[in-house]
Amino acid sequence: MYRRAVSRFLPVLGGILAALIAAGPAPAVTLDARSIHERVFPSGLRLIVRPSHALSLTAVQVWIHVGSFRETPETSGYAHIIEHLVFKGGADRAPGILDQEVEDMGGLLAATTGRDWTMFGATVASRYTGRVIHLMGNALRGARFRLEDYGPERGVLLDEIRRAAADPLSVVTQKLYEAAFERHPYRLDTHGLVRTIHTLNLDALRTWYERYYHPANMSVVVVGDVDPETIARLVQAAFEAGGAARAAPEPLPEPELAGAQAKRQEEVTPFAGSYIGLAFPAPSVADVPDVYAMDLLVTLLEQGDYGRLPAALQGHVSGVKATFETRRQQGLLTVVARTDAGNAALVEEALRREIRRLGAEGVSNADLATTKRVLVGTYALDNETFSGQANTLGYYEAIDNWRFATTYLEKIQAVSADEVKATARKYLSLDRCCTVVLRPRAVPSGESPAPAVGNLLHLLREGSQ
Numbered sequence: 001m002y003r004r005a006v007s008r009f010l011p012v013l014g015g016i017l018a019a020l021i022a023a024g025p026a027p028a029v030t031l032d033a034r035s036i037h038e039r040v041f042p043s044g045l046r047l048i049v050r051p052s053h054a055l056s057l058t059a060v061q062v063w064i065h066v067g068s069f070r071e072t073p074e075t076s077g078y079a080h081i082i083e084h085l086v087f088k089g090g091a092d093r094a095p096g097i098l099d100q101e102v103e104d105m106g107g108l109l110a111a112t113t114g115r116d117w118t119m120f121g122a123t124v125a126s127r128y129t130g131r132v133i134h135l136m137g138n139a140l141r142g143a144r145f146r147l148e149d150y151g152p153e154r155g156v157l158l159d160e161i162r163r164a165a166a167d168p169l170s171v172v173t174q175k176l177y178e179a180a181f182e183r184h185p186y187r188l189d190t191h192g193l194v195r196t197i198h199t200l201n202l203d204a205l206r207t208w209y210e211r212y213y214h215p216a217n218m219s220v221v222v223v224g225d226v227d228p229e230t231i232a233r234l235v236q237a238a239f240e241a242g243g244a245a246r247a248a249p250e251p252l253p254e255p256e257l258a259g260a261q262a263k264r265q266e267e268v269t270p271f272a273g274s275y276i277g278l279a280f281p282a283p284s285v286a287d288v289p290d291v292y293a294m295d296l297l298v299t300l301l302e303q304g305d306y307g308r309l310p311a312a313l314q315g316h317v318s319g320v321k322a323t324f325e326t327r328r329q330q331g332l333l334t335v336v337a338r339t340d341a342g343n344a345a346l347v348e349e350a351l352r353r354e355i356r357r358l359g360a361e362g363v364s365n366a367d368l369a370t371t372k373r374v375l376v377g378t379y380a381l382d383n384e385t386f387s388g389q390a391n392t393l394g395y396y397e398a399i400d401n402w403r404f405a406t407t408y409l410e411k412i413q414a415v416s417a418d419e420v421k422a423t424a425r426k427y428l429s430l431d432r433c434c435t436v437v438l439r440p441r442a443v444p445s446g447e448s449p450a451p452a453v454g455n456l457l458h459l460l461r462e463g464s465q
Contacts, residue, residue, distance in 0.1 A: 077192015
């Protein structure tokens with residue numbers, strides 16, 4: 001599932017989940033397709049509008065159907081670098097002016113790069129909707145890749161890599177992707193490589209941008225206090241959407257079955273404590289009904305204090321996280337637990353036992369009903385705000401089609417206990433499990449075990465090359 005990569009690594013949200021479990025079913029429709037307007041312009045640009053006049057606000061998001069899955073080892077990080085440079089100024093604005101203009105409207109520009117997509121967005125008072133659409137269209141069409149813009153941003157990009165390298169959860173997850181995918185670009189880190197940032201050729205970056213940042217590879221999502229026809233005129237003008245569409249989109253990368261065989265990797269790091277990570281192949285957005293059953297499985301594993309993993313590991317871990325993010329192509333379900341060094345073997349065996357149990361025993365109807373209430377309730381919470389609704393619609397539009405979001409709750413309710421068990425047996429096989437274990441180095445008496453960023457950066461760079 002998008003965003004709610006079912007992840008509560010610290011013991012939080014228990015009260016919210018308890019309320020969701022105790023409550024009755026969530027409203028049957030969170031995103032009603034009948035309330036959503038779609039338009040495809042001659043250029044191929046897609047527009048999705050959901051009017052709602054509950055508040056005088058508008059969320060405007062532009063989803064580019066490209067992320068690190070279109071990169072190679074030589075271009076690793078290009079999508080992320082472009083995300084940073086797009087708002088450095090457009091055809092008629094100097095660097096920094098875009099951010100200031102949106103802040104003056106009471107909003108904040110946001111941008112994120114994923115493996116399957118890149119998103120740019122802002123939420124503002126509805127009277128500023130037209131201005132924000134113009135600003136975003138101007139920036140995305142007229143991005144300039146100049147040395148004077150890239151120079152200051154280089155340090156920011158390197159700092160993000162350093163911070164990721166100092167986060168054990170990020171390190172474990174990235175190493176799981178590298179182990180599970182030998183060839184597919186999903187193995188590449190969205191942050192990119194240090195060497196790419198230091199040796200970047202701006203002409204090559206501009207060519208990559210022109211290849212993927214065109215209207216037929218974009219979707220504009222607008223949710224809030226708006227009129228769909230007015231929005232269509234604004235978007236067509238801002239994105240020059242009336243032109244001819246480009247040729248057919250490029251084919252997807254050659255599919256790769258993640259975890260074709262079991263793998264194991266152990267490393268000693270400066271992190272305090274041990275981190276055990278397991279990765280299993282997972283369905284793509286097109287793998288129906290498996291993709292819905294997998295959302296239920298990951299929720300069943302880790303629904304706060306009610307999940308199977310927190311219950312099985314109680315007293316032995318300081319955190320456990322299960323993650324499944326629906327992807328354009330087959331991805332991963334990952335499980336990561338943190339424990340003391342002396343408990344690593346016990347915790348790993350407990351994780352494997354619970355995974356094995358899902359395939360062998362499945363889930364009772366009562367447990368499945370509870371899991372559905374949690375998942376449906378969380379989905380409703382995710383879509384309470386205009387920006388949350390735009391996120392959900394835009395995400396599924398970027399990897400498949402926005403209508404996936406409107407039928408999601410119905411499809412979840414239709415999944416049976418037998419389908420959950422069959423999906424567990426199909427994907428969560430220990431014979432295809434990739435395992436990564438990070439162990440702490442021995443700490444001399446009096447020395448702090450705090451993460452050593454330099455060493456971790458070296459580890460991450462080695463694993464990403």
